[in-house]
Amino acid sequence: MLLDTVNFEDQHGKVQPVDLDSLSWCQSLPTYVEMSEIDGGKNGLQRYMDILTRVKSDVSGLGSRDLLRKDYKEWVVGTGPGLRLGISSVPYSQEKWVIRDGVQELEKAVKAWVTERSLDIHVILTAYTTERSQSFHRELSLYTLSGGDQGLGERLEKETRASLDLSPIRIGEVQWWDQKNVRASRKQVYPILRDLIECSSRM
Numbered sequence: 001m002l003l004d005t006v007n008f009e010d011q012h013g014k015v016q017p018v019d020l021d022s023l024s025w026c027q028s029l030p031t032y033v034e035m036s037e038i039d040g041g042k043n044g045l046q047r048y049m050d051i052l053t054r055v056k057s058d059v060s061g062l063g064s065r066d067l068l069r070k071d072y073k074e075w076v077v078g079t080g081p082g083l084r085l086g087i088s089s090v091p092y093s094q095e096k097w098v099i100r101d102g103v104q105e106l107e108k109a110v111k112a113w114v115t116e117r118s119l120d121i122h123v124i125l126t127a128y129t130t131e132r133s134q135s136f137h138r139e140l141s142l143y144t145l146s147g148g149d150q151g152l153g154e155r156l157e158k159e160t161r162a163s164l165d166l167s168p169i170r171i172g173e174v175q176w177w178d179q180k181n182v183r184a185s186r187k188q189v190y191p192i193l194r195d196l197i198e199c200s201s202r203m
Contacts, residue, residue, distance in 0.1 A: 002049050014185075059092050064101055064109030067092060068124070073186065074117065077194045083120040085193060088113075089186055093128045094139050094169070094176055107174055110143050120145055121152065123193065125179075125186055138179040140166060140189065155196055163192060 001022060005014045008023060059067060071089040076082040090097075097106060114122045124141040142153045153175040157166045165180035 002045065002052055008045065059090070064097075064106060065113060067097075068109065068113045073190075074119075075190070075194070077197045078200070079198065083197055084118060085121045085123070085197065086114075086117050086119045087123045087125060087186055087190060087193075089125045089127065091127055093137070094126055094141070096128075097126075110174055114143060114145065121193075121197070123189070125189060127182075127185075136182050138182045138184070139169075139176060140164070140179050141174050141176045143174050152196065152200070155200075156193070159196065160192055164189070 001019060002008070005016075005019050008015055008019065059070070062070065067090050068088040072086060074084065074086045077085050101109070110122060110124070113119075122143045124139075124143075126139040126141075127137070129136050142156065144152055157168060157177065160166060163181065164177075164184055166177035167180060169176040169178060
């Protein structure tokens, strides 16, 4: 709950009434009070958040396949038989990933995952905090099968200027963008992709 709401901070637009109700219940527990006292009156939530964020972000020991399947969701969208869309959320920067594995190995891993999951479209959403400036960043990548909707990336970039604000970074066969709107997570990105695909399937 802490991670999903980004420590219950309103500016991220993720806090729902049910989250606040759950937080109030947790804060009424003796163990929560004890943790707050240990912190010397500091925000106990922030301490938990720091620990959880550090653990979640440590993916240095995971290979590309494990990164792609660690936080993964899949849907069938569009009319008729539909298209199988998979989205992997990865707490790792594209730059570090490419430096670690190389462009060819990364592309190979993405293609292997697409084949394993029988996907028509695969999207990777990276989210990370820079070590030097401690600023939060998001990136989006798109891979479509040969013979698939090759114009999807162009339409995605064009039609989401206001909602996602994508800045292109071309890496081999996988299309990458720097996502300037860091508030848009998978919850916001999936409906946008779904609508674009459904619109294309009706044309």
